[in-house]
Amino acid sequence: MTRQTIIPISIFVLCMVLLMGCGGAKMGNEDTKPTMSDVDYEIIDIEELELKEKEEIVTWYDDVFDQEGVHSMDGTKGFSKYTYILIADGEKATGGYAIQIESMKGNEDEIRIVAKVREPQKGEFVTQAFGYPHLLLRINQDSRKILLEKQ
Template sequence: MMSKRKIGIMLLLSITTSVFVGCSNENTLMKKDTWTVKELKTQKEIKYELLDESVLNEGDMKSWYENSSKEKGVHSKTDKEYTYIVIADGKKFTTGYGIELFDVRKANKDIVVGYNVVEPEKNTSIEEKESYPHMILRIKAEDEKIVGKKIKEK
């Protein structure tokens, strides 16, 4: 029969192993550029609000938005109350592109924005003119790094 001490040591080793495996899995996930919906949904949910650019009436914030909406990537700016996030795909030469937001989650010490770029459908009419597909949203003010992850649906 095992002594209480041996059982205690085995239990401690088991817990320690679980913690290390869990942390390494999360670190591995953060290194990936593309996540699945399932991977995104395993992270802690954060409430967000989709915005229209008309709410950005302050000079500095409006200027930041106008620049960020034209530069490919996920950009953020924080004021006293909110962190504003712009997801942009840069300059396109036709209309029909868009941004699809899957969710905003907290993973590790980062805020993860899961999104996809939507391309024009094959049978839709598009115009040959410059466009800048983008989206703006906000969350409660956060100090964490904002990270964009493209989502594959499988």
């Protein structure tokens, strides 16, 4: 090889090495949190469930609807192709309370639900009986951890 051929080849190889070295480097300040995306859900009326699902769901529902927190029944137990999520705010002395979903987002490890509890306004006519505000949701079968943030 002549000197005229070696110099351009050497420059080309050097440029390729530099380009490959720069492409794989990551900056230390990059955000490494998993990306959250919306999770599709539907609000379910317990009375409208299909008969094949209803017995197991109703038993679970009756056990947890009055217990404050987020509860889930994973469809992987064979009864359904869905996972049911019940958000409950515990016992209230009157009616007029309601739960609204502000957002439901998930990443590979968890589903994060942001819910708002509506309280009765001063002077509003409400049922004078104990109530248990809750909301039953259904998503496609999912075994991720479910977290609730109330506003």
